[in-house]
Amino acid sequence: MITFDEAFNKVMQFPMDxxxxxxxxxxxxxxxxxxxxxxxxxxxxxxxxxxxxIAIHFNSLENEITHFKIEAVLSAGMAQxxxxxxxxxxxxxxxxxxxxxxxxxxMYEDTKIExxxxxxxxxxxIGQEIHRKGSDxxxxxxxxxxxxxxxxxxxxxxxxxxxxxVLVNKLPKICVISTGNELVEVHETPLPxxxxxxxxxxxxxxxxxxxxxxxxxxxLDDKKVIREQLSKLMEAYDVLLVSGGVSKGKFDFLPExxxxxxxxxxxxxVAQRPGKPFWFGTQQKTKTLVFSFPGNPVSTYxxxxxxxxxxxxxxxxxxxxxxxxxxxxxxxxxxxxTRFIQVRITNKMGSLWAVxxxxxxxxxxxxxxxxxxxxxxxxxxxxxxxxxAIPFIPTK
Amino acid sequence: MITFDEAFNKVMQFPMDxxxxxxxxxxxxxxxxxxxxxxxxxxxxxxxxxxxxIAIHFNSLENEITHFKIEAVLSAGMAQxxxxxxxxxxxxxxxxxxxxxxxxxxMYEDTKIExxxxxxxxxxxIGQEIHRKGSDxxxxxxxxxxxxxxxxxxxxxxxxxxxxxVLVNKLPKICVISTGNELVEVHETPLPxxxxxxxxxxxxxxxxxxxxxxxxxxxLDDKKVIREQLSKLMEAYDVLLVSGGVSKGKFDFLPExxxxxxxxxxxxxVAQRPGKPFWFGTQQKTKTLVFSFPGNPVSTYxxxxxxxxxxxxxxxxxxxxxxxxxxxxxxxxxxxxTRFIQVRITNKMGSLWAVxxxxxxxxxxxxxxxxxxxxxxxxxxxxxxxxxAIPFIPTK
Numbered sequence: 001m002i003t004f005d006e007a008f009n010k011v012m013q014f015p016m017d018x019x020x021x022x023x024x025x026x027x028x029x030x031x032x033x034x035x036x037x038x039x040x041x042x043x044x045x046x047x048x049x050x051x052x053x054i055a056i057h058f059n060s061l062e063n064e065i066t067h068f069k070i071e072a073v074l075s076a077g078m079a080q081x082x083x084x085x086x087x088x089x090x091x092x093x094x095x096x097x098x099x100x101x102x103x104x105x106x107m108y109e110d111t112k113i114e115x116x117x118x119x120x121x122x123x124x125x126i127g128q129e130i131h132r133k134g135s136d137x138x139x140x141x142x143x144x145x146x147x148x149x150x151x152x153x154x155x156x157x158x159x160x161x162x163x164x165x166v167l168v169n170k171l172p173k174i175c176v177i178s179t180g181n182e183l184v185e186v187h188e189t190p191l192p193x194x195x196x197x198x199x200x201x202x203x204x205x206x207x208x209x210x211x212x213x214x215x216x217x218x219x220l221d222d223k224k225v226i227r228e229q230l231s232k233l234m235e236a237y238d239v240l241l242v243s244g245g246v247s248k249g250k251f252d253f254l255p256e257x258x259x260x261x262x263x264x265x266x267x268x269x270v271a272q273r274p275g276k277p278f279w280f281g282t283q284q285k286t287k288t289l290v291f292s293f294p295g296n297p298v299s300t301y302x303x304x305x306x307x308x309x310x311x312x313x314x315x316x317x318x319x320x321x322x323x324x325x326x327x328x329x330x331x332x333x334x335x336x337x338t339r340f341i342q343v344r345i346t347n348k349m350g351s352l353w354a355v356x357x358x359x360x361x362x363x364x365x366x367x368x369x370x371x372x373x374x375x376x377x378x379x380x381x382x383x384x385x386x387x388x389a390i391p392f393i394p395t396k
Numbered sequence: 397m398i399t400f401d402e403a404f405n406k407v408m409q410f411p412m413d414x415x416x417x418x419x420x421x422x423x424x425x426x427x428x429x430x431x432x433x434x435x436x437x438x439x440x441x442x443x444x445x446x447x448x449x450i451a452i453h454f455n456s457l458e459n460e461i462t463h464f465k466i467e468a469v470l471s472a473g474m475a476q477x478x479x480x481x482x483x484x485x486x487x488x489x490x491x492x493x494x495x496x497x498x499x500x501x502x503m504y505e506d507t508k509i510e511x512x513x514x515x516x517x518x519x520x521x522i523g524q525e526i527h528r529k530g531s532d533x534x535x536x537x538x539x540x541x542x543x544x545x546x547x548x549x550x551x552x553x554x555x556x557x558x559x560x561x562v563l564v565n566k567l568p569k570i571c572v573i574s575t576g577n578e579l580v581e582v583h584e585t586p587l588p589x590x591x592x593x594x595x596x597x598x599x600x601x602x603x604x605x606x607x608x609x610x611x612x613x614x615x616l617d618d619k620k621v622i623r624e625q626l627s628k629l630m631e632a633y634d635v636l637l638v639s640g641g642v643s644k645g646k647f648d649f650l651p652e653x654x655x656x657x658x659x660x661x662x663x664x665x666v667a668q669r670p671g672k673p674f675w676f677g678t679q680q681k682t683k684t685l686v687f688s689f690p691g692n693p694v695s696t697y698x699x700x701x702x703x704x705x706x707x708x709x710x711x712x713x714x715x716x717x718x719x720x721x722x723x724x725x726x727x728x729x730x731x732x733x734t735r736f737i738q739v740r741i742t743n744k745m746g747s748l749w750a751v752x753x754x755x756x757x758x759x760x761x762x763x764x765x766x767x768x769x770x771x772x773x774x775x776x777x778x779x780x781x782x783x784x785a786i787p788f789i790p791t792k
Contacts, residue, residue, distance in 0.1 A: 025582060029601045043761075046589055052645040073646060075617065077577025079589045093645035095578055095691065097589045136760045143762050151792055152605070153764035156598035156693055160591070160761055164583040181473025182491055186421060187560040193442055193475045193493045198555035205425045206548035221471065249448040249489035250469060295491065297552055326746040349785035350722040351747045364532045366539050368549035389745035396547055 004306075004338035004378065007270040007278070011307045014266075014282055014289055015314045016238060018170040025158055028150045030211045031168035032316040037144040040161045042134035046080065047098035051129040054111055054118045055102035057086035058126040068118045074099060089118055098130055105129035147317045169316045172238035174207060174214040176200045179245035179254065180295060181221045199243040199300045202368075206304060210312065214241075221245075223253045231261055234288040241308065244295025246279040254292055255279055263290055271379070272338040274299040275306070298359070301368055302340045305393050306376075325354040325375060325392040332383040340393070342371035354392065372396050400702075400734035400774065403666040403674070407703045410662075410678055410685055411710045412634060414566040421554055424546045426607040427564035428712040433540040436557045438530035442476065443494035447525040450507055450514045451498035453482035454522040464514045470495060485514055494526055501525035543713040565712045568634035570603060570610040572596045575641035575650065576691060577617045594761065595639040595696045602700060606708065610637075617641075619649045627657055630684040637704065640691025642675045650688055651675055659686055667775070668734040670695040671702070693761040698736045698770055701789050721750040721771060721788040728779040736789070738767035750788065768792050 002010075020034040049055070056068055068089035074081055076095030083090055083101040090099055091113075098105070107129060110122045137143065143157050150158070150168070158166055178200040184190045185197060200216050207214045217233065219226050233240055245254035246268070255268060263281040270278050276299075279292035291308050293300040313320050325345055333339045343354035354375050359367035373394040377384055384390065398406075416430040445451070452464055464485035470477055472491030479486055479497040486495055487509075494501070503525060506518045533539065539553050546554070546564070554562055574596040580586045581593060596612050603610045613629065615622050629636055641650035642664070651664060659677040666674050672695075675688035687704055689696040709716050721741055729735045739750035750771050755763035769790040773780055780786065 025597065026600070029604060041586075045586070045591060052648075075577065075645065077579075077590065077617070079587065091646070093648075095576060137762065144765055148765070151765075152598045152602035153697065153761075153767075153791065155601040156594045156697075156761050157765050159582045159594035159597045162582055162585070162592055164581075180491060181471065183473075186555045186558055189558070190437075190441070191475065194473065195441065196556055196558055198552045201421065201555045202548045202552035204422070205551040208425060209548070221473070249471065250487070252448075252489075301549065301552075321743065323743050324746045347717065347719050347748075350720045350749075352743075353746075366533065366553055369540060369544070369547075369553050371549075395549065 001269045001271050002267050004270055004272045004376075007267055007272075007280070008307065008310070010266050011280060011311050012314055014311070016172060016287070016289070018172060018238065018315065020167050021170050022165050023168055025155065025164050025166055028158065028166045028168060029152065029155060031150050031166075031171075032318050033144060033146050033148045033150055033154070033166065034169045035167040036142050036146055037158060037161060037163060039137045039139050039141045039143055042139050043136040043160070044131050044133060047133050048131040049092045049094055049096045049098060049105055049129065050131045051105055051107040052093050053091070053105050053107035053109075053129065054089040054120075055083065055092045055098060055105050056089045056124075057083060057101050058104040058124070060087050061123065063087075066120050068120070070113070070116050070118055091118075103127060103130075147319065149318060171210070171212050172312070172315065173236070174212055174239045174241060175233050175237040176203045176207070176214045176216050177233070177240055177242040178216070178218045179221065179226075179242065183218065199295070199297055202297070202301060203241055203243065203304060219245075221253065223257060226253055227257045227260065230257060234261065234263070234283050234286045237288060240288060240290045240292075241304070242290065242292040243300045244293075246277045246292045246294060258290060258292070263288070270338075271336060272340065274340060275303040276337075278303050278307070280307070298342070298364065298368060301395065302374055305374065305395050306340060323392045323394060324389040325352040327375070327384055327386055327388050327390055328353045328355045330383050330386045331356070331377060333377050333379065335379045335381050338379060339377040340374040341377060342367050343373065343375050343392075344370065345372040345392070352392070354390065368395070397665045397667050397672075398663050400666055400668045400772075403663055403668075403676070404703065404706070406662050407676060407707050408710055410707070412568060412683070412685070414568060414634065414711065416563050417566050418561050419564055421551065421560050421562055424554065424562045424564060425548065425551060427546050427562075427567075428714050429540060429542050429544045429546055429550070429562065430565045431563040432538050432542055433554060433557060433559060435533045435535050435537045435539055438535050439532040439556070440527050440529060443529050444527040445488045445490055445492045445494060445501055445525065446527045447501055447503040448489050449487070449501050449503035449505075449525065450485040450516075451479065451488045451494060451501050452485045452520075453479060453497050454500040454520070456483050457519065459483075462516050464516070466509070466512050466514055487514075499523055499526075543715065545714060567606070567608050568708070568711065569632070570608055570635045570637060571629050571633040572599045572603070572610045572612050573615060573629070573636055573638045574612070575615045575617065575622070575638065579614065595691070595693055598693070598697060599637055599639065599700060615641075617649065619653060622649055623653045623656065626653060630657065630659070630679050630682045633684060636684060636686045636688075637700070638686065638688040639696045640689075642673045642688045642690060654686060654688070659684070667732060668736065670736060671699040672733075674699050674703070676703070694738070694755070694764060697764055697791065701770065701791050702736060702772075719788045719790060720785040721748040723771070723780055723782055723784050723786055724749045724751045726779050726782045727752070727773060729773050729775065731775045731777050734775060735773040736770040737773060738763050739769065739771050739788075740766065741768040741788070748788070750786065764791070
């Protein structure tokens with residue numbers, strides 16, 4: 001049995017190079033950017049009015065002019081115009097192009113307009129109320145770097161520079177596999193000795209949050225069937241996420257069948273709780289990774305977040321800084337296992353405090369709904385202290 | 397001009413009652429639960445083996461028996477069996493139903509099995525390694541309460557109790573409207589005086605994170621067209637999110653047209669930066685709410701998160717606790733406006749520190765991609781101090 005850190009480091013030795021693909025901008029949210037995004041023009045692309053008012057030629061003020069004949073009204077979307085007589089002005093709207101020969105804008109609030117003539121009350125500063133061409137970004141500047149997650153703000157940037165098609169990292173093809181003869185479908189009424197399939201539905205929903213549309217397969221406890229199906233699934237998928245079938249029972253054929261199929265065991269069983277009987281392997285030929293989680297909900301959910309998600313981020317080259325939370329009360333753990341304890345997080349004046357969620361063994365599904373994630377307590381003799389900062393693995 | 401708090405409270409006076417709808421479990425992720433979820437049976441539904449090993453009748457140990465003839469092998473998915481002779485045992489696998497007459501399980505590690513007989517090495521404790529029927533939850537217990545967001549863990553609970561169809565709060569029908577003759581589509585090459593439409597694509601992507609498929613409409617600066625289209629849109633949508641057209645320019649027809657269409661102005665202009673020219677109104681007849689944001693990206697994005705999202709949570713009856721972060725360095729603001737400042741958040745040993753993101757005026761789109769949200773600084777004479785806890789509005 002290896003330690004959690006050994007197991008984690010081993011999993012991280014298998015990032016996948018899945019390549020990139022082009023997607024429509026409207027489908028790019030939640031994906032990881034695979035190209036640097038460069039400004040295709042200056043931003044703003046022209047000297048842009050930032051206020052509604054009048055535009056003048058500043059030097060004309062030297063001749064003590066305070067009345068300006070209005071030559072035209074310019075609005076956003078009009079091509080650049082010209083102030084024909086520098087002693088005159090134009091009315092100009094926010095977003096419009098500053099006309100040639102004008103260099104200063106005075107907002108309506110500081111003018112009075114009567115009979116086609118604007119009078120100004122307050123001496124302006126030369127160049128005021130103009131958002132200068134290229135003052136935000138010069139053409140050619142890198143606006144977004146690859147390996148960023150594309151969110152709503154990034155969509156705005158991509159749209160601004162005309163990226164209607166975006167290069168993103170390809171997502172792994174994933175099959176989520178449940179095992180066990182006791183499982184029935186959600187819509188079925190289970191017999192007294194049966195339970196409904198739920199783990200793989202949770203995993204399916206969790207993967208969807210990362211834009212991954214997984215396929216769900218259920219395997220009965222029959223060695224021949226499992227062997228045939230797994231063999232096909234390994235040809236078709238990059239990753240198999242298996243729930244159940246890796247404890248020591250007589251019908252837990254998975255480790256044996258996986259090895260028969262040429263999947264090399266990287267490790268089986270980790271000194272952790274929950275999630276100890278985790279089996280991880282790799283098939284060299286098909287390049288498939290197999291994450292085989294113990295069958296109970298908390299174990300599966302913990303191992304998905306503890307091992308699979310960091311592997312996914314590594315594969316997508318997405319950086320996720322480590323998170324810490326503060327212990328609300330001291331915890332003493334047995335020194336031989338790394339513990340993942342479900343907690344609820346409260347933000348108290350900018351600090352994150354973790355309160356363990358009452359849980360009833362690893363079969364207790366409802367505790368997952370009540371918690372915000374797991375704290376990771378590595379084995380040590382000394383109790384973890386109240387107020388100590390602890391690594392946190394969010395699940396929400 | 398009203399204060400931020402006045403404006404916020406006014407918006408919160410217009411929650412909508414949109415009713416509920418039934419969705420398939422596979423489409424329920426990200427939705428808000430509209431029914432209490434009750435256990436339809438005990439969990440676990442039977443006395444369940446938690447280890448692979450043998451099941452015995454504990455009292456038989458009193459007769460100093462340590463060798464048990466194996467009657468049968470029981471696996472998960474089999475109906476309950478019976479230990480026929482209480483001096484014998486059965487082999488039992490994790491997840492299997494404890495047979496009648498058996499009350500204690502001894503894991504394989506503490507037994508030796510030879511010629512159909514199991515010998516135990518270690519005296520067990522009566523009832524050990526059994527996950528008792530109903531010990532997690534009794535039938536009829538409320539597992540999830542309405543007004544929760546349905547995430548991956550909740551999907552697992554819903555599946556366990558057979559909710560293949562779930563009642564969720566209906567989402568508002570939203571139309572995202574851009575205005576302005578200067579805007580062209582993302583795939584177009586803009587002329588020097590034009591820019592690409594980006595704000596409404598950002599809003600569309602942001603809404604999608606909440607499961608809302610908004611419709612996007614672009615309006616040119618033509619009073620008649622705007623009036624006709626807005627009139628139709630108000631019939632069809634619960635909420636109009638408008639970007640642009642509410643400053644003081646001659647072509648900013650929106651406030652006027654909205655009032656002509658019977659939309660009652662609740663307020664226009666808020667003492668805040670960015671996002672000051674925010675117009676908010678309600679049409680009594682069609683029950684449509686109009687959030688009309690200033691046209692620049694940072695203002696639109698700030699007001700969407702500051703006003704619209706809290707309104708959405710209120711409408712969906714979803715509780716979101718207030719978040720706080722600590723100021724990395726002191727900030728002095730002008731005392732008349734509430735400031736929303738873009739920040740990047742760093743988790744330092746369990747505390748969240750906010751560092752302002754370099755921004756270049758409200759036209760600067762890239763700063764949004766570099767920030768994690770806005771801090772909210774209400775006007776005050778005294779500088780905000782380093783280390784002070786400040787309300788935080790996350791955007792990622």
